[in-house]
Each structure stands twice: as C-alpha cells, then as structure tokens.
Amino acid sequence: MTLRYGCVGAGGIAKGKHIKGYKGIPGVELVAICDSQERLAKEVAEAEGFKNYYTDYREMLEKENLDFISICTPNVLHRPIAVKALDKGIHVHCEKPIAMNATEAQQMVDAKNRSGKKLMIALNNRFTNHAWFIKRYADEGLFGDIYHVRCGWKRLRGIPGKGGWFTNKAMSGGGPLIDLGVHFLDLVMYFMGYPNPISVTGATYSKFSDNKCVNSSAWSMAGDDEGIMDVEDMAVGFVRLENGTTIDLEFSWASNIEHNENFYEIRGTKGGAIYRGGELTIITEQISTVVKIKPKLDFKAPINEFEHFIACIKNNEEPIAKPEEAVKLMKIIDGIYQSSKTNKEVILQEGK
Ligand SMILES: NC(=O)c1ccc[n+]([C@@H]2O[C@H](COP(=O)([O-])OP(=O)(O)OC[C@H]3O[C@@H](n4cnc5c(N)ncnc54)[C@H](O)[C@@H]3O)[C@@H](O)[C@H]2O)c1
CATH class of the missing domain: 3.30.360.10 (Dihydrodipicolinate Reductase; domain 2)
Incomplete structure (x- = not known):
C-alpha cells in the first residue's frame, strides 16, 4: 500500500522535520509540496524529490489525490487547511499549536469525526x-x-x-x-x-x-x-x-x-x-x-512521530497526540x- 504524501508549507519545520521524517519510510511517496512563495516551493520540490509543487494548497488538494498531508504553515492557516483536507478524505498531521484557539481546534476535531480520517498534532516532545x-x-x-x-x-x-x-x-x-x-x-x-x-x-x-x-x-x-x-x-x-x-x-x-x-x-x-x-x-x-x-x-x-502516524493510517489506530487533547490545551x-x-x-x- 503506497501512501501519497503532500506538504503544505516549505519553511523551517517542513524542511527540518516533516519532509525528513516521511522521506524514506517505505510505502510513502513524496507527491507534492505547496508554499505561497513559489521559489521556495520549487526549490524544496527539487531538493527533496516531490513530483509537483504548488502555491495554492486548495489546488494541490484538488488535483493530487493525496492520502495524507503535513501542515507546516503559520498557525492561522492550520484550521482552514486541515478542515479542507479532512473533508476531502485526507489524513492530516498538523503542526502545533493545533489552531489559534479552542473554538478553531474543536472545528478541526469535528471535521476529523465527520471524515473518519486521522488528525494528529505534532506535539513532538511526547x-x-x-x-x-x-x-x-x-x-x-x-x-x-x-x-x-x-x-x-x-x-x-x-x-x-x-x-x-x-x-x-x-x-x-x-x-x-x-x-x-x-x-x-x-x-x-x-x-x-x-x-x-x-x-x-x-x-x-x-x-x-x-x-x-x-x-x-x-x-x-x-x-x-x-x-x-x-x-x-x-x-x-x-x-x-x-x-x-x-x-x-x-x-x-x-x-x-x-x-x-x-x-x-x-x-x-x-x-x-x-x-x-x-x-x-x-x-x-x-x-x-x-x-x-x-x-x-x-x-x-522507541516511537518515532512519523512512523507512528503512518502506522495509525495503515492500521486504523488512534494517534498518540490526539486533537481532542489539544482542544483542552x-x-x-x-x-x-x-x-x-x-x-x-x-x-x-x-x-x-
Ligand atoms: N514542533 C516544533 O517544535 C515546531 C518548531 C517550529 C515551528 N513549528 C510550527 O510549524 C509551523 C510553521 O513554522 P515554521 O517555523 O516552519 O515557519 P516558517 O515561517 O519557516 O514556514 C512557514 C511557511 O509557510 C508558508 N506559507 C505561508 N502562507 C502559506 C499559504 N497560504 N500556503 C502555503 N504556504 C504558506 C510560508 O511561505 C513559509 O515558507 C507553525 O505552526 C509553528 O508553530 C513547530
């Protein structure tokens, strides 16, 4: 089973953590990356081996038939991107903080429950x-x-x-x-x-x-x-x-x-x-x-954040870093x- 991966945001945490984390996991295909700065999206796509790059995440989610994405953008974009992706049936690994506030965070949990897909928050210290x-x-x-x-x-x-x-x-x-x-x-x-x-x-x-x-x-x-x-x-x-x-x-x-x-x-x-x-x-x-x-x-x-999320998707298990807990936070x-x-x-x- 190959999982088609997309990353939204090509800045510090995307390059330093998410792309490194997913690259090399067997069965993960680096399909597309999106950043509003086109130069950066193109540069990271070429350096890391993503097949395509985008400047609009909606277009990427529409065109690429992705199985899961990372959200590595400024916090204000976590909710809109996560809700859009989950509503399209895409699993989401979202950077911390889950969102701008608890109301937005709950909307993300609601979208996860509607879709039946996984939403894990990158609370990496766990x-x-x-x-x-x-x-x-x-x-x-x-x-x-x-x-x-x-x-x-x-x-x-x-x-x-x-x-x-x-x-x-x-x-x-x-x-x-x-x-x-x-x-x-x-x-x-x-x-x-x-x-x-x-x-x-x-x-x-x-x-x-x-x-x-x-x-x-x-x-x-x-x-x-x-x-x-x-x-x-x-x-x-x-x-x-x-x-x-x-x-x-x-x-x-x-x-x-x-x-x-x-x-x-x-x-x-x-x-x-x-x-x-x-x-x-x-x-x-x-x-x-x-x-x-x-x-x-x-x-x-013993547990690696990225391997864990892939295992959750493949085995239909609950992630360790649950969005419901992030709502309480x-x-x-x-x-x-x-x-x-x-x-x-x-x-x-x-x-x-
Ligand atoms: N887990 C950690 O320890 C850790 C560490 C650093 C940052 N973070 C989190 O990661 C997220 C990103 O932080 P960062 O340090 O990588 O910031 P950054 O500024 O380096 O990168 C963010 C990227 O998002 C892009 N972007 C902005 N608007 C966009 C849009 N509409 N569509 C696509 N891309 C867009 C920017 O161009 C930029 O390249 C934040 O939520 C931050 O809190 C987590």
Missing part, C-alpha cells in the same frame, strides 16, 4: 525518550497520586523572527504561551492522563518588543524591523484540574533569567520527577530513605489570555 519514560512511570503508578506539576520554557533572549508572523497575533494567535507553552503544558497534561481543566488564572507581559538586545537570529528566522510585535513575550499561569491537581507554568521568549531552559516537575505521593537541562531526576523512597535516581537518557525513544491557553485581560480567574467548567 516522542522524546524522557517523555516516553515518564509517561510509563506515571501509568505504572510509581508516582502515586500526582497532585501538582510545574512546567516552563524560558528564554533569556529569543524572540523568533521578531516582526515576522510569529510575533503577529493575527497570524500566530499569541507569543511564547501558544508557541512554547503547548509543548511542555501538553507533556504534564499527558503524564496525568489529560484531566479536564476547571479554572485558570494568568498574566502575560510585553516588555521586550522595543528591546534592541533581543537576539532573533538564533532561530534563523528572518525578522522584520518594520513588522508587528503585538504578542506577549512572557506568560505565567496557574491551572486547577478536575481531579484536584494543579499546574504552575511560565513561558517566555525573553526575560531576565540566568539561562534558557525548559523543564517540568512532578509532585506525587510516592515520588516525583524533575526534568531540566536535558537531565531527568526521579525522587522516591527506598528502604525508608529518600533516593534520587538518574535515568540514563542515552537511548532512542487550547482551552487553558485561551483562559490564560482572557484572565490576563480581565485580571480575574476564568472558570472553564464547574469543579467536581
């Missing part, structure tokens, strides 16, 4: 070795009851392509909360089995839009001095979940901290975990003594933006 280990550790009950988690992704100076689409709210939906937040907030929710959020409180800050020291080039994304930066550069928040668990979070593209880091901390009744700086520490008790265990993270995660993110605007806690559902 496919890392540490996340694979911690998810199993949690599922085995080795943390006991998890009652609080902390997570964050903080940058000293690192606004992606300042003045480009990432910093333009109409194109991106927001700043580091929606960009980086989806990754590590997703991880802690995933470890806990995605309980429903009942309330959130948060604040966002925009303190670096005029800062000349901000180093955007680190993300090799062209900035634009004339462009817009109307998103936050830092967000903090506190979330209550239906099972009584709480989350404390902080995400930033720029802030006066010691160094860049992403992290999560898990507090459970039988044990805890800290992931920071690429290192994992488990805290538990053995022989009435507190012990710290350092799992060796020198193995390759977006409800939290929407709630933090709203809470910041109103200076009030936002109730997402009545507590149990």
